[in-house]
Amino acid sequence: MTTIQLDSTPHDDAQKNDATFRRAEMRSAGLESEIVRCPAAHRVLTGDRPTGDLHLGHLLGTLANRVRLQRLGVPMTLVIADYQVITDRDHAGPLRNRVRTLVADYLAAGVDPDRTTIFPHSAVPALNQLMLPFLSLVTDAELRRNPTVKAETQAAGRPLGGLLLTYPVHQAADILFCGGTLVPVGRDQLPHLELTRAIARRFNERYGPLFDLPDALLSPVPLLLGTDGEKMSKSRGNAIALGADETSTARLIRSAKTDWLRQITFEPDARPEVASLLQIIASLSGRSPVDVAAEIGDAGSGALKALAVDVVNDSLRPLRARRRELLADPGYLDGVLLAGIAEANATANDTLHRVRSAMGMDYLS
Structure with a gap:
């Protein structure tokens, strides 16, 4: 041995x-x-x-x-x-x-x-x-x-x-x-x-x-961050649960930590919280986070979060419906x-x- x-x-x-x-x-x-x-x-x-x-x-x-x-x-x-x-x-x-x-x-x-x-x-x-x-x-x-x-x-x-x-x-x-x-x-x-x-x-x-x-x-x-800017985790209460309703999801995303810069750019090292939201949108919509950032441009973090709310809720809607059916049986x-x-x-x-x-x-x- x-x-x-x-x-x-x-x-x-x-x-x-x-x-x-x-x-x-x-x-x-x-x-x-x-x-x-x-x-x-x-x-x-x-x-x-x-x-x-x-x-x-x-x-x-x-x-x-x-x-x-x-x-x-x-x-x-x-x-x-x-x-x-x-x-x-x-x-x-x-x-x-x-x-x-x-x-x-x-x-x-x-x-x-x-x-x-x-x-x-x-x-x-x-x-x-x-x-x-x-x-x-x-x-x-x-x-x-x-x-x-x-x-x-x-x-x-x-x-x-x-x-x-x-x-x-x-x-x-x-x-x-x-x-x-x-x-x-x-x-x-x-x-x-x-x-x-x-x-x-x-x-x-x-x-x-x-x-x-x-x-x-x-x-x-890549590593996705929770709404508090730390690693997304069940125990930290900073994550969007798959079973959460759309209203709760919107509230959590709108409360997510970002930064004060108005121009939205995909810079994982310099702007990790913004990059995480861009990565979530990109992963769910099959796009590049750079392209998503360019689309939002100088509309600011409010527009970034609004887009994230729409994409997350739209993407998870079929999964959540199926999940409810399964839990009922x-x-x-x-x-x-x-x-x-x-x-x-x-x-x-x-x-x-x-x-x-x-x-x-x-x-x-």
Whole structure:
């Protein structure tokens, strides 16, 4: 097994992360052509924590890309990471309702349950049993160096919980159990995927070839800001929820932070709040943010926000109508989950059997 380097400096980590990103960027560009040529040769694994309603950032950043990949013919597994809700909080909240709502958001955005497996993490016991051998392949230092673990630990302001510490290994189990080959991620999630690749590689070296090493499929959508100028987030209350009504949407957009310059220009570094609104309009209308800015010209932020209100509400109107229909039929949503749970359990049981066989632990065979 490869020797694991335990000590590193922040400078070393930054250099390593930059190099990892450059490799992933090059590989991701090549993967897009591979997907078009042979979509069935890949499997996408992705998902969300059910901590609240999905918002416009999710639609433009992840949901639209999932629907695109599905339409290309790529098999897809969506895991609802309910166990991960309690990694950084004491209470899970109204979890059952949030899971149903998440499924409704997926389907309203265009995810097809006949072509995509949707299931909650906690309903697949074999998936969680994969955690034990996977944990034996990583070090405490590697887990603590993970940027998400670091950030969430600092934000929590309390001692590190064991579930949070093993959060990246949970994700590795999610990806590897179903043979995931593609994981759509942003740059901040690359360290998670690198650890998954390390776990797969170390398992193969120790017990024999069983797992493919998954690749990152980098999201092309830039960071979208919330109405307060900070990162759009469910927890900050600065996002436009997919299920919000049109009046609330208009009020939120009109309250969005911009700047005092009257001429509207697309300058992401110098004018991030204005650029974010332009990017939202452009993404939903299939235009360039530079062209949108030129159209508004010197009409000011009032005209920018008015256009954003019209485009967002017009674009989300069919999704919101479908979402209401789905939420009115919880039995259908539960049926989608039950079908996904059955399929995920069959896959996870098979993977766990193969893992045990490779490790010499197949006592019931």
